[in-house]
Amino acid sequence: MAMTSPLLLQEWPSDDVVLLRINRPEVRNALNLALRRAIAAQFQELGTLENVRCIVLTGNEKAFCAGADLNEYVDATPVEIISRNMHLLWGAISECPKPVIAAVNGYALGGGCELAMHADIIIAGQSAVFGQPEVRVGLIPGGGATQRLTRAIGKFAAMKLLLTGASISAPEAHAMGLVSSITDDNQVLPEALKLASEIAGMPPLAIRQIKELVLESMNGALDAGLRQERKAFQLMFSTEEKTERVRAFLAKRPTRDSANQPSSNRKEDIKP
DSSP, rough: OOOOTTTEEEEEEEEEEEEEEOGGGGTTTTTTTHHHHHHHHHHHHHTTTHHHHHHHHESSEEEOOOOOOGGGTTOOOOHHHHOOOOOHHHHHHTTTOOEEEEEEEEEEEEEHHHHHTTEEEEEEEEOEEEEOGGOOOOOOOOOOHHHHHHHOOOHHHHHHHHHHHEEEEEEHHHHHHOSSSSGGGGGGHHHHHHHHHHHSOOOHHHHHHHHHHHHHTTTSHHHHHHHHHHHHHHHHGOOOOHHHHHHHHHHTTTOOOGSSSOOGSSGGGGGO
């Protein structure tokens, strides 16, 4: 494994789940270039490791990430911004083949909200705050919010947030479809790790195919997406794991790997 940056702490809550903690509490976990590079490096590496089944990204109780570090923006020129290749750093997250869960407490603003939207699932505390305030300092989102936020909550809600820079609460974000679920502030990380463990216990090829297909559905036409889904569905019939799990279900017995699965994956918990 690559060495963890002091700006991004790495933990292994279990053998197949990795927890990444943003560690710039003095600036509410704002993204500077060094932190962006550390995040990208970790996602690139973790995405290649067979034993990694799920990644959880979090901050601290006060802030998931309060946005870009404006100290690096105030005097920057277009040429300097281009040379930072931030699209490649964002791409390292969006292209990670592993499921990613954002565990959000406190502020998720600007680049922090965009960072959360790069995850596949967002679990937020009741007190979490989301928003894209870039317009208030004469900027626009640069990490995908004009596209991802619009796809998540629709044109009219996205326009209101993007054009005013307004913030919304976690319950509002959940109602709009931006957040997967909300929970008590002190339960955000436990809930995220529990969900990560559940996902990690699922067949990895199926998980990877589902993630690829869902993300592709956001970029292409319905007919093309359905064709890709059919091909992926057919591919699953070549896996031994599929055969074992179907046989176990029909025989009303645990799967051979059930001892390593969380309780929510036990045979008796599965419904057809």
